[in-house]
Amino acid sequence: MTQISDSRHTDASADAAPRDADPWRHWRLERDADGLAWLTLDRAGSTVNTLSREVLAELAAVLDALTARPPRGLVIRSAKPAGFAAGADVDEFARLDTPEAARALIARGWDLYARLAGVPYPTLALIHGHCLGGGLELALACRYRLVADAPDTTLALPEVMLGIFPGWGGMLRLPALIGAPAALDMMLTGRRCDARRSAALGLADARVPTRLLEQAARKTVLSGRRPRRARGLPALLNRWPLNALAAAQARRRIAQKDPQGHYPAPPAIITLWQRHGGNALQAPALLESILASDTARNLVRVFRLQERLKAYGKAGDAAPVARVHVVGAGVMGGDIAAWCALRGLTVTLQDQDAARIAPALARAGKLYARRLKDRRAARAAFDRLVPDPDGHGIARADLVIEAIVEQLEAKRALYRSIEPRLKPGALLATNTSSLSLKDLRTGLAQPSRLVGIHFFNPVASMPLVEVVNGHDGDTAAQARACAFVGAIGKLPLPVRDAPGFLVNAVLAPYLLEAMRAVDEGLAPETVDAALTAFGMPMGPLELADTVGLDVALAAGRQLAGQAEPPRCLAERVGRGALGRKTGSGFYAWRDGKPARRQAGPAPEGLAARLVAPLVEQARRQVEAGVVQDADLADAGVIFGTGYAPYTGGPLHQHTSASQHRIDPGDTGNPD
Ligand code: NAI
Numbered sequence: 001m002t003q004i005s006d007s008r009h010t011d012a013s014a015d016a017a018p019r020d021a022d023p024w025r026h027w028r029l030e031r032d033a034d035g036l037a038w039l040t041l042d043r044a045g046s047t048v049n050t051l052s053r054e055v056l057a058e059l060a061a062v063l064d065a066l067t068a069r070p071p072r073g074l075v076i077r078s079a080k081p082a083g084f085a086a087g088a089d090v091d092e093f094a095r096l097d098t099p100e101a102a103r104a105l106i107a108r109g110w111d112l113y114a115r116l117a118g119v120p121y122p123t124l125a126l127i128h129g130h131c132l133g134g135g136l137e138l139a140l141a142c143r144y145r146l147v148a149d150a151p152d153t154t155l156a157l158p159e160v161m162l163g164i165f166p167g168w169g170g171m172l173r174l175p176a177l178i179g180a181p182a183a184l185d186m187m188l189t190g191r192r193c194d195a196r197r198s199a200a201l202g203l204a205d206a207r208v209p210t211r212l213l214e215q216a217a218r219k220t221v222l223s224g225r226r227p228r229r230a231r232g233l234p235a236l237l238n239r240w241p242l243n244a245l246a247a248a249q250a251r252r253r254i255a256q257k258d259p260q261g262h263y264p265a266p267p268a269i270i271t272l273w274q275r276h277g278g279n280a281l282q283a284p285a286l287l288e289s290i291l292a293s294d295t296a297r298n299l300v301r302v303f304r305l306q307e308r309l310k311a312y313g314k315a316g317d318a319a320p321v322a323r324v325h326v327v328g329a330g331v332m333g334g335d336i337a338a339w340c341a342l343r344g345l346t347v348t349l350q351d352q353d354a355a356r357i358a359p360a361l362a363r364a365g366k367l368y369a370r371r372l373k374d375r376r377a378a379r380a381a382f383d384r385l386v387p388d389p390d391g392h393g394i395a396r397a398d399l400v401i402e403a404i405v406e407q408l409e410a411k412r413a414l415y416r417s418i419e420p421r422l423k424p425g426a427l428l429a430t431n432t433s434s435l436s437l438k439d440l441r442t443g444l445a446q447p448s449r450l451v452g453i454h455f456f457n458p459v460a461s462m463p464l465v466e467v468v469n470g471h472d473g474d475t476a477a478q479a480r481a482c483a484f485v486g487a488i489g490k491l492p493l494p495v496r497d498a499p500g501f502l503v504n505a506v507l508a509p510y511l512l513e514a515m516r517a518v519d520e521g522l523a524p525e526t527v528d529a530a531l532t533a534f535g536m537p538m539g540p541l542e543l544a545d546t547v548g549l550d551v552a553l554a555a556g557r558q559l560a561g562q563a564e565p566p567r568c569l570a571e572r573v574g575r576g577a578l579g580r581k582t583g584s585g586f587y588a589w590r591d592g593k594p595a596r597r598q599a600g601p602a603p604e605g606l607a608a609r610l611v612a613p614l615v616e617q618a619r620r621q622v623e624a625g626v627v628q629d630a631d632l633a634d635a636g637v638i639f640g641t642g643y644a645p646y647t648g649g650p651l652h653q654h655t656s657a658s659q660h661r662i663d664p665g666d667t668g669n670p671d
């Protein structure tokens with residue numbers, strides 16, 4: 001028997017058995033002495049396997065070759081270190097322009113995967129890294145699935161996040177495999193499963209240490225074991241009459257999350273699963289309406305904007321940051337330090353004394369327990385976060401982040417004491433939200449080493465970080481800071497030094513307009529309800545309470561140039577009702593939650609009125625060059641505030657309506 005230790009690099013089987021001539025650009029087919037066929041996906045010219053039309057056409061040809069000379073078993077795997085397959089090619093989807101093209105795209109994958117599912121020999125998907133969308137549907141069409149027991153193993157059907165559905169057989173095979181409740185949850189939320197969860201759900205037959213994957217694949221594919229299927233109640237919920245129950249429950253959950261129906265894909269997924277056996281080709285009108293919807297187009301736009309931000313976070317030739325020192329262990333500094341350690345960096349955390357660092361460490365412990373299910377990994381992250389009241393870490397850090405009180409003189413004094421201790425080439429960053437970098441740089445011996453790295457609160461859940469430009473147009477420090485932000489799994493948005501940068505500058509006039517509506521007599525509940533119905537993750541008054549009304553008042557003065565603050569704001573700040581942190585503001589706060597009364601009916605056009613100043617300010621920030629262009633402003637506002645993604649962004653929505661397309665050349669597409 002010829003061992004194929006790693007035929008990604010070698011062709012160990014060549015002498016043992018004849019090999020199919022490899023006429024394919026993206027697939028490699030090898031046969032071994034056991035009669036097994038090993039099919040490796042390695043999409044040409046790309047670091048990830050996306051399933052383009054050409055990749056699928058070649059897979060059909062591979063299946064032809066296998067039909068002509070059937071193997072004893074087939075193992076499908078990937079040659080890309082990053083993962084198995086990332087799903088359909090988003091660019092091809094975005095180019096669909098006719099209903100026929102939309103149907104053809106679905107039929108292409110549906111038919112091909114049905115063919116794979118029907119081959120007479122056993123098949124197995126050997127999965128490492130990401131296995132998403134059409135990639136997971138490919139794996140589902142195999143008889144068995146094994147996943148690498150590694151931290152980067154990720155299985156998901158994220159189509160719903162692009163406003164579409166898993167049309168290549170996922171809606172048929174996933175519920176059959178793991179039962180309706182778990183499958184609907186995955187399909188309707190795009191939720192990701194790691195190796196452990198995949199095995200627990202039955203999505204994978206087993207999780208296997210990476211070094212044993214091939215051996216396990218060989219054994220499993222030839223085992224003759226019956227393929228897994230859902231059993232018991234989860235299986236019954238797939239079939240009439242109980243499927244109606246599962247569908248009704250899922251519909252209720254969707255309606256709670258999206259009462260206005262801004263997102264048409266989730267209800268369509270339920271209908272396709274319940275009434276059409278997961279086959280969208282049986283419901284052509286629904287298929288076309290979803291694939292051609294503005295929502296899908298806009299969500300694809302948001303996806304590409306995200307890719308563009310991610311591209312700023314790629315290292316390029318910037319020197320990597322391995323050690324971080326954070327000064328200020330308060331709300332922000334403590335959480336920034338904790339996040340960096342979670343993401344694998346070695347972090348020292350400084351404050352005026354150890355007692356002020358302790359609460360940050362306690363919060364970090366909770367974060368790690370929540371995020372890292374594995375106790376050893378949580379312990380390791382905690383060990384990487386070192387309390388350092390005396391600032392010993394400064395001299396060894398590649399990056400020092402300052403997050404002390406928002407006072408110019410305090411920050412400058414700190415820089416004076418830190419700068420001489422920095423190692424050559426180390427970057428100094430401030431988390432300031434309102435001070436000018438120009439002012440902060442005065443007094444530094446090397447002003448070009450100070451950049452702004454502006455995180456949002458709460459650090460762990462906010463994906464965006466604004467990276468404020470370097471001294472005198474120096475782009476190297478900003479690029480390095482962006483690469484650091486990318487390395488810790490956040491989305492960097494390069495911005496110019498200007499009051500409020502982008503995100504706070506657009507939020508301030510929006511929050512003030514909401515408060516004016518309260519001055520006019522509307523209840524906070526009514527105002528907030530109008531905006532959550534519009535699609536905001538949180539109403540503006542709840543947001544103001546969360547940020548702190550003193551902060552909102554100061555931001556209003558600085559950013560909106562207002563003469564008189566709204567009465568409701570001044571009055572609350574005057575009596576010390578500063579929002580969540582004091583227990584009352586626009587709402588009374590209990591256990592971190594606002595106590596709300598029933599919202600009243602909102603006047604016609606309220607949401608549009610409140611959003612208008614945000615849109616106008618976004619336009620002004622673009623004109624002033626705070627961000628490079630309108631697309632980046634949309635990206636920043638969506639990822640920095642949660643602005644209703646189905647709209648495609650504040651400027652997109654108000655300029656080119658639904659026809660706007662991004663030039664793929666502009667988006668920093670990872671391919
Ligand atoms: P905070 O008041 O919670 O924490 C500041 C910490 O810095 C305190 O623990 C204090 O003891 C410490 N500190 C003060 N002077 C120090 C010194 N010389 N050496 C060492 N430690 C010192 O403040 P917060 O909210 O964390 O803000 C920090 C920075 O982050 C500010 O520049 C603020 O504008 C910015 N920011 C705040 C956001 C928020 O939502 N709170 C959001 C984004 C940025």
